[in-house]
Amino acid sequence: MSTRGINFLDKWMAEHLPNAITDDPLPIIYLTDEAIKAAEREGIPSEEISEEVGSLFEVILQAMQHREGKLGGLKLCCL
Template structure:
């Protein structure tokens, strides 16, 4: 793929995919058509994009799957942080930090959260 084709396709996906919330093949096909029409309007030959990507449809579908997995991971992280904050009586920011540092094992998170709360209590007494 030419640098011009790569840059166009990456930019197009960054501008158009975040607002799309579907993996419906018909919708992905429409997105593929839109991308190719936009490339044509900018004077970029479809061959410049197909050389590296092969299937624009598949590239868009993979990008959507990756995005949905990332959004799901983020949602799970947020839900877990909220639960940990509630149960351990720490802030959601502290809970999020603990999840980032120690992973998602619930018992470990509770232990660390209680340790943090106890440490804050001791520091507050001094």
């Protein structure tokens, strides 16, 4: 993934993931779709993100499971 893609996804997740821990797939599917749409609006194709992280669903799932009650500040390098 490009630096542009990593920076976008890191910022998007910090701004959009709820302050909750979940393994329920429905909100994660919704968030995955929203992230892809937002990336495409920024001119970043979903393939550019999936090339590096694989499953965006899995990245968001892991992020949601490791929120530790904090908003923002989650870095992709730590997943």
